[in-house]
Amino acid sequence: MATPSETTVLAALREVHDPDRGQDIVSLGLVKDLHIHDADVSFTLAFAGQSPATKAALHSSASRVVSQIPGVSRVSVKMGSAAPAARPQAPAHQHAAPPPADFIPEVKHTVAVSSGKGGVGKSTVAVNLALALKQSGAQIGLVDVDVYGPDVPLMMGAKGRPGMFDNKIIPVEAHGIKIMSIGLLVAEREALVWRGPMIHSAVQQFLRDVNWGPLDYLVFDMPPGTGDAQLSLSQVVPLSGVVMVTTPQEVALLDVRKALGMFRKLNVPILGIVENMSYFLAPDTGRRYSIFGEGGGQRVADEFGVPLLGQIPLEMETREGGDAGVPVTVGRPDSAQAQAFRKIAAAATARVEAVAALKLPDIR
Ligand SMILES: Nc1ncnc2c1ncn2[C@@H]1O[C@H](COP(=O)(O)OP(=O)(O)OP(=O)(O)O)[C@@H](O)[C@H]1O
Numbered sequence: 333m334a335t336p337s338e339t340t341v342l343a344a345l346r347e348v349h350d351p352d353r354g355q356d357i358v359s360l361g362l363v364k365d366l367h368i369h370d371a372d373v374s375f376t377l378a379f380a381g382q383s384p385a386t387k388a389a390l391h392s393s394a395s396r397v398v399s400q401i402p403g404v405s406r407v408s409v410k411m412g413s414a415a416p417a418a419r420p421q422a423p424a425h426q427h428a429a430p431p432p433a434d435f436i437p438e439v440k441h442t443v444a445v446s447s448g449k450g451g452v453g454k455s456t457v458a459v460n461l462a463l464a465l466k467q468s469g470a471q472i473g474l475v476d477v478d479v480y481g482p483d484v485p486l487m488m489g490a491k492g493r494p495g496m497f498d499n500k501i502i503p504v505e506a507h508g509i510k511i512m513s514i515g516l517l518v519a520e521r522e523a524l525v526w527r528g529p530m531i532h533s534a535v536q537q538f539l540r541d542v543n544w545g546p547l548d549y550l551v552f553d554m555p556p557g558t559g560d561a562q563l564s565l566s567q568v569v570p571l572s573g574v575v576m577v578t579t580p581q582e583v584a585l586l587d588v589r590k591a592l593g594m595f596r597k598l599n600v601p602i603l604g605i606v607e608n609m610s611y612f613l614a615p616d617t618g619r620r621y622s623i624f625g626e627g628g629g630q631r632v633a634d635e636f637g638v639p640l641l642g643q644i645p646l647e648m649e650t651r652e653g654g655d656a657g658v659p660v661t662v663g664r665p666d667s668a669q670a671q672a673f674r675k676i677a678a679a680a681t682a683r684v685e686a687v688a689a690l691k692l693p694d695i696r
């Protein structure tokens with residue numbers, strides 16, 4: 333089949349419109365660094381202030397329209413921001429952009445723990461999931477991508493500063509898990525204003541500049557919502573999948589649907605839903621209270637055709653374990669909570685393997 337021409341690719345990209353600006357992405361000058369090499373097409377979308385949701389939608393549509401051109405077998409779309417100053421152009425003889433560097437070649441699987449809404453228990457799930465995986469004999473790393481509220485060091489009781497060796501950052505270890513967090517680098521919580529590109533480079537540094545060594549799983553604790561951190565992570569690393577945390581109530585589910593939609597657009601496999609704070613068992617009477625309603629996690633899982641990985645009750649030891657730096661999976665391994673987390677870890681592992689077996693080679 334003939335190599336597609338630049339004109340054909342640009343004509344296809346003209347079908348993709350920025351909904352906010354009402355113009356196609358070629359006219360808006362968002363398409364940069366277009367390279368065509370045999371059946372491989374690569375280009376950058378140089379965004380200029382689009383919302384994360386719009387960026388995700390444009391990225392997904394641009395990949396799709398180009399992949400549908402006859403003769404194209406691989407499409408690689410980078411996301412960049414419009415550079416204020418002109419950068420030197422690539423030499424004319426360089427046709428194909430190099431494939432994105434594999435920053436963590438020794439890491440087998442990468443799992444993001446995300447949610448639509450804040451405060452639903454992402455960090456609690458990320459930390460206990462990481463520990464439950466560790467208890468199954470795997471080597472684990474944990475990255476705190478929440479630059480606004482880095483809770484992982486406190487929850488894991490991680491002390492000390494990351495070291496440096498051979499120009500690489502050595503992560504801090506706690507409970508046998510390697511940890512990296514902005515919280516380990518800045519002493520107090522500073523009211524930093526994180527702009528999109530800063531988040532992007534922080535995420536990149538956590539991978540490229542940290543000596544993770546061989547790991548079975550690298551778990552990412554995400555900030556809430558559908559923002560730059562989610563976008564950057566899915567761009568910087570081919571994620572094995574995302575675990576979505578929600579509480580059962582309807583307002584949380586509304587946000588979860590939005591977040592699931594975003595990950596779908598970014599071609600990140602959804603491993604399943606974890607329903608947290610599912611119910612409260614009164615320690616004195618044993619009575620069960622559905623504080624946040626019932627069945628929400630299952631409903632949203634069914635809607636999206638993904639499994640409900642597990643349900644975690646609301647109870648004090650989980651919160652206390654988090655505050656004390658000894659998560660419930662380690663502090664009370666025989667508790668119902670710890671069992672729930674181990675079940676979730678097993679279900680997530682099985683799903684990572686199933687998704688990997690199904691994954692099409694050119695999905696991203
Ligand atoms: N199942 C549970 N039982 C009791 N307390 C819980 C449970 N899950 C989470 N918590 C507590 O609720 C609070 C919020 O949880 P957590 O920090 O994990 O949420 P988050 O989604 O990461 O929040 P943020 O959006 O701020 O990052 C914490 O104090 C945590 O200890």
Ligand SMILES: [Mg+2]
Pocket residue numbers: 454455456478483553554555
């Ligand atoms: Mg958190």
